[in-house]
Amino acid sequence: xxxxxxxxxxxxxxxxxxxxxxxxKDFLKKKFGFEYEIVAVSDxxxxxxxxPSGLDPKKLLSLVKNGKKLDDYAQGTKGLDALATxxxxxxxxxxxxxxxxxxxxxxATSHCKAAFNxxxxxxxxxxxxxxxxxxxxxxxxxxxxxxxGIEGTVMSGTPVLNTGLKNLAGxxxxxxxxxxxxxxxxxxxxxxxxxxxxxxxxxAQELGYAEADPTGDVEGWDALAKVIILSNVLMGGxxxxxxxxxxxxxxxxxxxxxxxxxxxxxxxxxxxxSIQNGKIKAKVAPQKLPLSDPLASVMxxxxxxxxxxxxxxxxxxxxxxxxxxxTGFSILTDLLDIHRQTAx
Amino acid sequence: xxxxxxxxxxxxxxxxxxxxxxxxKDFLKKKFGFEYEIVAVSDxxxxxxxxPSGLDPKKLLSLVKNGKKLDDYAQGTKGLDALATxxxxxxxxxxxxxxxxxxxxxxATSHCKAAFNxxxxxxxxxxxxxxxxxxxxxxxxxxxxxxxGIEGTVMSGTPVLNTGLKNLAGxxxxxxxxxxxxxxxxxxxxxxxxxxxxxxxxxAQELGYAEADPTGDVEGWDALAKVIILSNVLMGGxxxxxxxxxxxxxxxxxxxxxxxxxxxxxxxxxxxxSIQNGKIKAKVAPQKLPLSDPLASVMxxxxxxxxxxxxxxxxxxxxxxxxxxxTGFSILTDLLDIHRQTAx
Numbered sequence: 001x002x003x004x005x006x007x008x009x010x011x012x013x014x015x016x017x018x019x020x021x022x023x024x025k026d027f028l029k030k031k032f033g034f035e036y037e038i039v040a041v042s043d044x045x046x047x048x049x050x051x052p053s054g055l056d057p058k059k060l061l062s063l064v065k066n067g068k069k070l071d072d073y074a075q076g077t078k079g080l081d082a083l084a085t086x087x088x089x090x091x092x093x094x095x096x097x098x099x100x101x102x103x104x105x106x107x108a109t110s111h112c113k114a115a116f117n118x119x120x121x122x123x124x125x126x127x128x129x130x131x132x133x134x135x136x137x138x139x140x141x142x143x144x145x146x147x148x149g150i151e152g153t154v155m156s157g158t159p160v161l162n163t164g165l166k167n168l169a170g171x172x173x174x175x176x177x178x179x180x181x182x183x184x185x186x187x188x189x190x191x192x193x194x195x196x197x198x199x200x201x202x203x204a205q206e207l208g209y210a211e212a213d214p215t216g217d218v219e220g221w222d223a224l225a226k227v228i229i230l231s232n233v234l235m236g237g238x239x240x241x242x243x244x245x246x247x248x249x250x251x252x253x254x255x256x257x258x259x260x261x262x263x264x265x266x267x268x269x270x271x272x273x274s275i276q277n278g279k280i281k282a283k284v285a286p287q288k289l290p291l292s293d294p295l296a297s298v299m300x301x302x303x304x305x306x307x308x309x310x311x312x313x314x315x316x317x318x319x320x321x322x323x324x325x326x327t328g329f330s331i332l333t334d335l336l337d338i339h340r341q342t343a344x
Numbered sequence: 345x346x347x348x349x350x351x352x353x354x355x356x357x358x359x360x361x362x363x364x365x366x367x368x369k370d371f372l373k374k375k376f377g378f379e380y381e382i383v384a385v386s387d388x389x390x391x392x393x394x395x396p397s398g399l400d401p402k403k404l405l406s407l408v409k410n411g412k413k414l415d416d417y418a419q420g421t422k423g424l425d426a427l428a429t430x431x432x433x434x435x436x437x438x439x440x441x442x443x444x445x446x447x448x449x450x451x452a453t454s455h456c457k458a459a460f461n462x463x464x465x466x467x468x469x470x471x472x473x474x475x476x477x478x479x480x481x482x483x484x485x486x487x488x489x490x491x492x493g494i495e496g497t498v499m500s501g502t503p504v505l506n507t508g509l510k511n512l513a514g515x516x517x518x519x520x521x522x523x524x525x526x527x528x529x530x531x532x533x534x535x536x537x538x539x540x541x542x543x544x545x546x547x548a549q550e551l552g553y554a555e556a557d558p559t560g561d562v563e564g565w566d567a568l569a570k571v572i573i574l575s576n577v578l579m580g581g582x583x584x585x586x587x588x589x590x591x592x593x594x595x596x597x598x599x600x601x602x603x604x605x606x607x608x609x610x611x612x613x614x615x616x617x618s619i620q621n622g623k624i625k626a627k628v629a630p631q632k633l634p635l636s637d638p639l640a641s642v643m644x645x646x647x648x649x650x651x652x653x654x655x656x657x658x659x660x661x662x663x664x665x666x667x668x669x670x671t672g673f674s675i676l677t678d679l680l681d682i683h684r685q686t687a688x
Contacts, residue, residue, distance in 0.1 A: 020655065024514060032513070151511075157656050159503075159511030166510070166684070167495075167503030169376070170368060170676040294662050297641040311364065311673045312501050312663060318638050319659040329655045332514040340510070341684065 001343045002035040003335070004052075004091040006120070008082045008111050009098030010043040010064060013125055013152075016328025017095070018057045024332075034339045041070055042085040044098065050089045051076035082107060086114045093338060095331055096124035102225050102241075105132035112148075116140045121342075123334040125152025125327050131225040131241070134232045147341060149334025150233070154180065154226045155303045157329035158319030162337070164234040164307060171309035173235055177272035178305030179298050180226040182321045183210045183217040184249045184269045186301045191257045192266070197250075209301060219248035220269065220284040227271040227282045235273055237280040244282040252286055260288050266296045274308075294318075345687045346379040347679070348396075348435040350464070352426045352455050353442030354387040354408060357469055357496075360672025361439070362401045368676075378683045385414055386429040388442065394433045395420035426451060430458045437682060439675055440468035446569050446585075449476035456492075460484045465686075467678040469496025469671050475569040475585075478576045491685060493678025494577070498524065498570045499647045501673035502663030506681070508578040508651060515653035517579055521616035522649030523642050524570040526665045527554045527561040528593045528613045530645045535601045536610070541594075553645060563592035564613065564628040571615040571626045579617055581624040588626040596630055604632050610640045618652075638662075 007014050021028075021036060028034040038057055040050035047069035049055060055073065063072055071078040077088075086094060094115035096108050109129040115122045122141070124130065129137060130153045141148040154160045155178075164173070179185050186209055190200040201218070204210035216222050224246050231239040249269050260267050270287040273280060289296040294316040298304040303321030306314050320326045351358050365372075365380060372378040382401055384394035391413035393399060399417065407416055415422040421432075430438060438459035440452050453473040459466050466485070468474065473481060474497045485492040498504045499522075508517070523529050530553055534544040545562070548554035560566050568590050575583040593613050604611050614631040617624060633640040638660040642648040647665030650658050664670045 020514070027516075028514070158659055159507055162511050163503055163507070166681070167506045167677060169680050170364070170372070170673060172371075291641075292643070294638075294641060297635075297638060299636070311669055313670075315502055315661070315663040317659070317661050320657050325655055326657075329514060333511060336513050337510070 001033060001339060002037060003093050003339070004037050004039045006039060006085060006089055006091040006094045007041040008085065008094060008096050010041050010046050010060070010070065011097065011099070012324045013097040013327045013331070014041070014095070015061060015064065016324035017097070017331045018061055020325065020328050020332055022057050032336060032339060033343065034336060039091050040080070040085045040089040042080055042082050043070065047071040047078070048080045048085060049073040049076045049078055050080055050085060052090065082111050083114055086111060086118055086120070091120055093335065094120045094122050096122060096126050096129070097331070098126065100126050100128045102128050102131055102221070105129045109133050109137070112137050113140060116144050116146055119144065119146070121147045121149070121338050123149035123331050123338070125156070125330050127153050127225045127229065131228045134229065135238055147338050149337060151333050152327050152330025153229050155305065155319060155321045156323060156326040157333055158303065158317060158321065158326070159333070160305050160317060161233055162333065163317060168307060168309060168312065168315065171311045173307055173309055175272060175274035175308040176230050176234060176305065177270050177295070179268055179295055179303050180223040180271040180305070180321065181217055181269060182301035182303055183214070184223070185298065185303070187218070188249060188252070188257065188267055188269065189299045191254055192261055194254070194258070196254055218250055220246045223269060223271040223284045224282070227273050227284055231273040231280050231282045235275070235280050239280055239282045245285065246283070247285040249286055264291055265289060266291060268295060270295070345377060345683060346381060347437055347683070348381050348383045350383060350429060350433055350435040350438045351385040352429065352438060352440050354385050354390050354404070354414065355441065355443070356668045357441040357671045357675070358385070358439070359405060359408065360668035361441070361675045362405055364669065364672050364676055366401050376680060376683060377687070378680060383435050384424070384429045384433040386424055386426050387414065391415040391422070392424045392429060393417040393420045393422055394424055394429060396434065426455050427458055430455060430462055430464070435464055437679065438464045438466050440466060440470050440473070441675070442470065444470050444472045446472050446475055446565070449473045453477050453481070456481050457484060460488050460490055463488065463490070465491045465493070465682050467493035467675050467682070469500070469674050471497050471569045471573065475572045478573065479582055491682050493681060495677050496671050496674025497573050499649065499663060499665045500667060500670040501677060502647065502661060502665065502670070503677070504649050504661060505577055506677065507661060512651060512653060512656065512659065515655045517651055517653055519616060519618035519652040520574050520578060520649065521614050521639070523612055523639055523647050524567040524615040524649070524665065525561055525613060526645035526647055527558070528567070529642065529647070531562070532593060532596070532601065532611055532613065533643045535598055536605055538598070538602070540598055562594055564590045567613060567615040567628045568626070571617050571628055575617040575624050575626045579619070579624050581617070583624055583626050589629065590627070591629040593630055608635055609633060610635060612639055614639070
């Protein structure tokens with residue numbers, strides 16, 4: 001089965017996915033009978049190109065790597081913005097990998113709605129629409145009998161949402177908690193070696209783990225977006241940012257970290273959602289964990305999540321939480337899932 | 345969608361599943377549109393009952409809990425053995441939870457073949473047929489366009505095979521390694537507290553973790569069956585028991601365990617399958633792991649597995665590896681997977 005793909009956004013994730021699709025083309029066809037054709041790409045900064053006969057993914061990558069515009073692609077319709085692309089190009093799946101805005105969810109949310117209304121499945125790693133409007137978008141997808149693939153919004157391609165939605169589907173969750181932000185876990189890990197917060201933050205910025213303005217990471221906003229996604233996707237909630245508690249790692253001192261170490265414990269920034277008095281409570285805050293907790297052993301930029309369930313006790317998944325290939329892979333996971341569910 | 349189920353075997357796993365199906369009946373219908381009817385149960389020791397109009401699961405449990413035969417169920421055809429049940433009763437799914445024989449794979453393998461030939465999907469947690477004849481059975485299932493659900497054969501309901509087959513489907517695996525036997529991990533954990541092997545084994549037997557003849561666990565046979573399943577299901581191999589290396593934990597002394605502890609390391613019985621010089625190598629042996637390895641922190645009867653992948657780096661899953669509810673749940677996971685793949 002061959003799927004016509006539209007890419008909305010062609011930044012790190014879109015390019016990471018394209019590299020995987022090129023490298024794994026034969027593997028995907030042979031192993032799963034999965035084939036693809038990229039019929040359009042539209043990026044706010046890099047331009048746009050559409051061609052119903054298909055675009056050469058290597059040429060697309062080559063253009064952007066050489067600082068050229070996608071409009072420089074020889075054959076096709078040029079200059080269509082995101083909504084025009086979705087409106088005018090026929091496709092099976094829209095891949096939303098434009099930039100993330102967790103304040104408004106736009107423009108990504110409009111892209112998702114437009115794609116569903118055009119009868120396309122949607123796959124995205126964009127936390128904006130999923131943290132703010134999951135229930136609305138899912139309702140629209142269900143009404144149209146379409147799939148909304150969102151694995152990459154929590155811990156990139158490490159299986160978290162699909163684990164909860166499919167592998168553990170028969171369970172009820174009483175609490176889901178995890179290390180959902182790699183930057184802060186890297187900082188806390190380095191502080192255990194005796195380095196001061198400011199020093200480590202600077203190194204994290206140099207390594208590209210942390211942004212110039214680190215607020216999103218160190219104040220817990222990024223982790224909170226994921227906690228809200230977990231609450232609404234896996235706990236059946238309708239939690240908003242304003243409903244949640246949030247505290248970052250900026251109040252944790254070197255002294256706190258060292259004291260915990262001496263006690264055989266470890267500070268971690270934990271995002272969690274749980275059922276309390278019948279209501280869903282979403283929260284991000286530093287927690288001092290005993291070393292026997294599987295989350296306590298997760299060091300550096302690695303992420304991890306523990307599902308507390310009624311039937312299986314605790315199930316923990318540990319893996320990477322970010323990265324070009326890892327987030328690109330999350331999209332591939334959802335594409336293969338669409339293939340599995342629709343090809344029969 | 346309502347599925348007619350045949351149970352072959354009604355021991356711990358079959359009863360665990362039945363309890364879950366009773367307790368979750370409304371949840372499964374409401375959340376997934378999944379409904380079931382048990383139309384036959386055949387157990388070598390507990391007797392057999394079949395009724396195309398459906399059997400009351402509570403009555404079935406009540407009979408066996410009170411030491412009665414299934415034949416004492418009031419309405420239905422009595423006394424059909426496993427193959428006669430599969431042959432004569434119309435059903436959608438055969439649940440193979442009879443006893444495990446990893447030497448011959450029988451009679452479970454014959455049950456699976458008969459069910460496929462009758463057009464039924466098969467779900468099983470039985471390591472016998474899957475460790476010995478996975479490729480043959482899978483070929484038959486594929487030919488008949490049927491599903492062979494086997495999640496429970498490795499780490500019970502903790503998602504391992506479905507993680508590899510579905511969530512990480514787009515990855516290639518270079519190595520898969522894990523703590524695949526709870527009894528031996530419990531013994532090694534207790535030995536770290538200074539207790540001698542014989543003392544701990546005795547306690548494990550009292551707790552029901554270890555059998556009267558502990559060979560299957562402590563000599564690594566149980567872990568090896570799972571390694572062979574991982575090799576053939578996830579690495580595309582055709583590995584037989586005779587191809588694999590196997591060493592148990594009986595040569596590990598209290599002194600070894602304590603020395604490792606002093607070095608900041610830990611002995612674990614590791615089952616692993618890896619690609620070496622283009623060939624699949626399956627092996628079970630004690631390994632001394634640094635405490636930084638996620639598998640090193642897994643204590644007691646808990647199991648864990650690490651997938652080493654080309655695109656996602658390492659992904660580790662930690663959870664329970666055995667138990668009545670946990671293995672019963674593994675069957676439910678596969679039932680819901682069949683529902684997801686066939687209901688559209």
